[in-house]
Each structure stands twice: as C-alpha cells, then as structure tokens.
Amino acid sequence: xxxWLAMGGHGLYIWxxxxxxxxxxxxxxILVVRRxxxxxxxxxxxxxxxxxxxxx
Amino acid sequence: xxxxxxxxxxxxxxxxxxxxAMGFGIASVILLVIGLYMSxxxxxxxxxxxxxxxxxxxxxxxxxxxMLIYVVMACWAAAGMIWHTRLSSMMASSxxxxxxxxxxxxxxxxxxxxxxxxxxxxxxxxxxxxELILLFLYVGFMALESxxxxxxxxxxxxxxxxxxxxxxxxxxxxxxxxxxxxxxxSSIKVVDGGVETSMSEIMVWTLLVMTFACWFYTIAVxxxxxxxxxxxxxxxxxxxxxxxxxxxx
Amino acid sequence: MLATLxxxxxxxxxxxxxxxxxxxxxVFFFIIVVSLFPLGVGPEAALLKEMxxxxxxxxxxxxxxxxxxxxxxxxxxxxxxxQLLLVPQPLSxxxxxxxxxxxxxxxxxxxxxxxxxxxxxxxxxxxxxxxMVTLLLGTPVLSLLGAIGAxxxxxxxxxxxxxxxxxxxxxxxxxxxxxxAVTASAAGMGADGHLSLMGAIxxxxxxxxxxxxxxxLRISVE
Numbered sequence: 001x002x003x004w005l006a007m008g009g010h011g012l013y014i015w016x017x018x019x020x021x022x023x024x025x026x027x028x029x030i031l032v033v034r035r036x037x038x039x040x041x042x043x044x045x046x047x048x049x050x051x052x053x054x055x056x
Numbered sequence: 057x058x059x060x061x062x063x064x065x066x067x068x069x070x071x072x073x074x075x076x077a078m079g080f081g082i083a084s085v086i087l088l089v090i091g092l093y094m095s096x097x098x099x100x101x102x103x104x105x106x107x108x109x110x111x112x113x114x115x116x117x118x119x120x121x122x123m124l125i126y127v128v129m130a131c132w133a134a135a136g137m138i139w140h141t142r143l144s145s146m147m148a149s150s151x152x153x154x155x156x157x158x159x160x161x162x163x164x165x166x167x168x169x170x171x172x173x174x175x176x177x178x179x180x181x182x183x184x185x186x187e188l189i190l191l192f193l194y195v196g197f198m199a200l201e202s203x204x205x206x207x208x209x210x211x212x213x214x215x216x217x218x219x220x221x222x223x224x225x226x227x228x229x230x231x232x233x234x235x236x237x238x239x240x241x242s243s244i245k246v247v248d249g250g251v252e253t254s255m256s257e258i259m260v261w262t263l264l265v266m267t268f269a270c271w272f273y274t275i276a277v278x279x280x281x282x283x284x285x286x287x288x289x290x291x292x293x294x295x296x297x298x299x300x301x302x303x304x305x
Numbered sequence: 306m307l308a309t310l311x312x313x314x315x316x317x318x319x320x321x322x323x324x325x326x327x328x329x330x331x332v333f334f335f336i337i338v339v340s341l342f343p344l345g346v347g348p349e350a351a352l353l354k355e356m357x358x359x360x361x362x363x364x365x366x367x368x369x370x371x372x373x374x375x376x377x378x379x380x381x382x383x384x385x386x387x388q389l390l391l392v393p394q395p396l397s398x399x400x401x402x403x404x405x406x407x408x409x410x411x412x413x414x415x416x417x418x419x420x421x422x423x424x425x426x427x428x429x430x431x432x433x434x435x436x437m438v439t440l441l442l443g444t445p446v447l448s449l450l451g452a453i454g455a456x457x458x459x460x461x462x463x464x465x466x467x468x469x470x471x472x473x474x475x476x477x478x479x480x481x482x483x484x485x486a487v488t489a490s491a492a493g494m495g496a497d498g499h500l501s502l503m504g505a506i507x508x509x510x511x512x513x514x515x516x517x518x519x520x521x522l523r524i525s526v527e
Binding site: 193217221 | 457461481513527
C-alpha cells in the first residue's frame with residue numbers, strides 16, 4: 001500500500017494536485033448549496049413578513 | 057412545436073434547471089469515480105515519466121474546461137445582449153466562478169506536474185502563461201460584475217467585457233507563443249508534453265472520461281448557481297412567492 | 306465626419322490645457338517609475354541595457370493607465386456625457402475623438418520622453434529610435450483599449466483599480482511585441498515582424514475599440 005502511495009517517487013506531486021482539485025471542487029459544491037439554502041430561508045422570512053403586514 | 061423561448065423566461069426555466077442539475081450532478085459523480093479508477097489502476101505506467109504523468113488526467117481536462125467555459129460564457133453574454141434575455145447573462149455570470157476555479161486548478165496541477173518533468177514549479181511556458189492571463193480575465197469579469205450594484209447594468213457590462221475578452225484570447229495566446237519561441241534560449245527546454253503524443257489507447261479513454269466528468273460537473277454546478285441567481289433577481293416576482301409557499305407547506 | 310472628430314479633439318485638448326498639471330503628472334510618473342528600476346536592480350550597465358525596453362514599456366503601460374479614469378469621468382459627472390450620447394453623429398466617432406485627445410495628452414509625451422530614458426539605460430541610437438517607433442505604434446492601442454475599460458467602470462467606486470484589472474490583460478500583446486521589437490533589433494534580428502504585428506493590432510483596435518467603448522458608454526449611462 002505504502003509503495004503504491006509513493007507513486008514511484010512522484011507521490012507528493014500526484015496526491016498534491018489531486019487533493020487540491022478535490023478540495024476545490026467539493027468546496028465549490030458546498031458554497032453553491034449553502035448559498036441556495038440561505039437564500040431560501042431569507043426569501044421565506046421576507047414573504048412571511050409581507051404576509052403578516054398584509055393580514056395584520 | 058417546441059418553443060425554445062418558453063425556457064427563456066426564468067419562471068419556466070427554474071424547475072427545468074433543477075432537474076437537469078440533479079441529473080448532471082449524478083452523472084458527473086459516476087464518471088469521476090470511473091475516471092479516477094481508470095487513471096490510477098487501469099492506465100499503464102509511462103515509460104518515460106513513470107507515475108508522474110498521471111497528473112495529466114486532471115491537468116488537461118481542467119485546462120480544456122477553463123478555455124471552453126470562457127467561450128461558452130462569451131456566447132451566453134452575446135445572446136443576452138442580442139436578445140436582451142436576462143437569463144442568458146445570468147448563465148454567463150453563473151459560469152464564471154467555475155471557469156476561474158478550473159483555470160486555477162490547471163495552473164496548480166501544471167506547476168506540480170512541471171516540477172518532476174521540467175525541474176521547476178513555474179516555467180514561462182506559452183500554455184501556462186496564457187492560462188495565467190486567462191485567470192486574470194476571469195477575475196476581471198467577476199470583479200466588474202460585483203462592482204456594479206444594478207444587476208441589469210452589471211450583466212450587460214460584464215457581458216461586453218466577456219466579448220472583448222474572447223476576441224483577445226487568441227491574440228494573447230499567439231503573442232505569448234511568439235514571445236516564448238523568441239526567448240526559447242533563456243527558458244528551460246520545454247518538453248512538449250511527450251506523453252501526449254505517444255498516448256496509448258487507454259490513456260486517451262481515461263482522458264475522455266475525466267473530461268466528460270468535469271463537463272457534467274460544470275453544468276450541474278452552473279445550473280444550481282443560476283437557480284440561486286434567478287431567485288435573487290426575481291425575488292419580487294409572484295411565482296417565487298408561490299414556489300416558497302408550496303415549499304413551506 | 307472629420308469636423309466632429311476635430312471638434313471633439315479640440316474640445317478635449319482645451320479642457321486638458323486648462324489644468325495643465327495632469328499632462329505633467331503622467332509624464333513625471335513615467336520618468337519616476339523608469340528611474341526606480343536601476344535603484345532596485347543595481348547600476349551595472351549590461352543588465353540595465355538588456356532590460357531597458359521592458360522597463361520603459363511597462364512604465365508606459367502604467368502611465369497611460371493612470372489617466373484613463375478621467376477620460377469619461379469629468380463629462381459623466383457634469384452631465385455632458387448624456388448630451389454627447391444624444392448627438393446625431395455616431396457615438397463611436399465621438400469616443401474616437403476623446404481617445405485621440407487622451408492619447409495626445411498622455412501617450413505622445415511618453416513617446417517624446419522615451420529616448421531620454423533610454424539613454425539613462427545605455428541604449429544607443431538605433432535602439433532608441435526603435436523604442437520610439439514601437440511606443441508611437443503602441444500607445445494609441447493602450448488609449449483605445451483603455452477607453453473600453455474606462456467606459457465600463459464609469460461612476461463605480463474604486464473604478465481606478467478596476468480599470469487596470471480589466472484592461473491590463475488586454476495590453477499584454479502590445480507589451481510583448483513592443484518590448485520584443487527593441488530587443489530583437491538590438492540583437493540584430495530585425496524587428497519588421499514585430500512592427501507589422503503592432504500595426505495590425507493598432508488597426509484592429511482603431512476599428513473595434515471605439516465601437517465597443519460606445520456600447521459600454523450606453524450601458525453605463527442608462
């Protein structure tokens with residue numbers, strides 16, 4: 001296993017590049033999803049406020 | 057007759073984008089897993105570079121994606137300006153962050169691949185240099201878009217910048233190519249990706265699978281982001297209110 | 306057609322001459338930036354001679370960037386820009402007039418000063434001439450492309466920094482061919498290729514840039 005990880009001496013470079021790529025892709029997905037969720041809540045609150053004004 | 061412009065209105069595009077994003081997202085995950093498996097276990101060791109060349113399976117797709125996304129962004133921007141459809145410029149601004157990310161990944165993996173191959177983290181190779189300039193173009197696009205408050209003006213201004221940029225990309229690429237060959241003596245003798253020319257069948261397939269994985273990933277992320285942009289820009293619209301009511305109950 | 310162009314150029318030049326210091330600030334910025342490099346890099350002549358063209362060209366780029374924001378800002382602030390948009394003449398012609406005036410104010414002085422600074426770096430006769438020619442061909446392109454950036458970032462906070470971020474990547478071909486021409490001619494390889502390419506970029510910019518800045522102006526002023 002460790003010999004496979006060493007990747008013929010280039011392990012640092014290979015895992016370095018794949019790790020950063022994976023990190024960036026995952027972080028981007030998380031950011032997009034979180035942006036969507038917080039937006040949904042904010043809009044929900046805004047609409048509830050409007051409804052309460054109208055009915056109040 | 058399938059009316060293309062039916063989906064130009066954000067209201068009808070929104071649910072479609074949701075389904076598409078889900079579909080492409082799952083497809084990209086599957087392809088990514090297959091691609092990673094192929095690039096590490098199926099692809100043979102390269103006679104010249106040993107294992108180091110495996111970075112190619114992420115570097116090359118990222119570089120292709122960074123250029124492809126910029127061109128697609130410019131097309132959406134052009135469509136937005138010609139037909140004045142707000143949705144097209146929303147698509148352009150939703151693609152920019154993913155394009156910038158792929159450009160950075162292409163630079164990062166290029167540097168890490170360059171270290172064992174050329175012996176230096178950064179080499180003023182023509183492709184790496186024009187990739188760096190492409191990153192500046194992406195950053196300029198996003199900076200301009202965030203600097204303008206009124207969304208309509210932001211969309212059209214950044215759209216025009218994308219169009220001006222896309223005309224300049226080939227000019228920049230060839231001038232950097234010219235500049236690189238002119239100063240060939242001073243920079244390190246660049247091995248022109250020896251691996252790519254003598255690529256075996258399996259390597260080509262792995263590269264294709266990884267490229268499609270990145271492509272589907274981009275579509276999924278861009279569509280999800282465009283849905284948020286639609287909601288932000290159309291928050292006053294009645295269909296948004298109806299959508300939220302139905303979600304809440 | 307030429308009347309509108311001439312009238313725009315004369316108008317902008319008279320406006321610029323009223324507060325003459327702007328012209329001088331651009332030139333002095335250029336001189337100071339170029340003179341900084343020997344202090345940073347060290348005085349030995351061989352090294353300075355080799356990097357002279359690149360240093361002068363980068364300084365010219367930055368100097369022309371300095372005065373870009375003012376290209377449309379004054380007219381935008383006091384409302385004449387809206388009137389200019391309503392003028393029956395084509396807007397790109399008016400923009401070309403303003404860019405020409407901006408080039409005369411900020412580009413031409415750099416061309417005139419460049420031999421003096423070339424001497425500072427130990428360049429000889431024909432290299433100085435080549436430096437002047439490349440700057441003469443290049444600085445109009447800087448003003449033309451810069452006008453697009455200035456028009457796009459009209460009235461934005463932090464517009465100055467934003468313009469350089471937008472426009473510098475577009476300047477790179479001009480920088481490469483400009484500096485490359487001088488080093489090529491110094492090395493005796495002849496710079497006709499570089500000069501013809503710069504001429505081509507100049508013509509391309511002359512045709513497309515005013516139209517693009519006019520479109521950008523319409524977007525910004527709405």
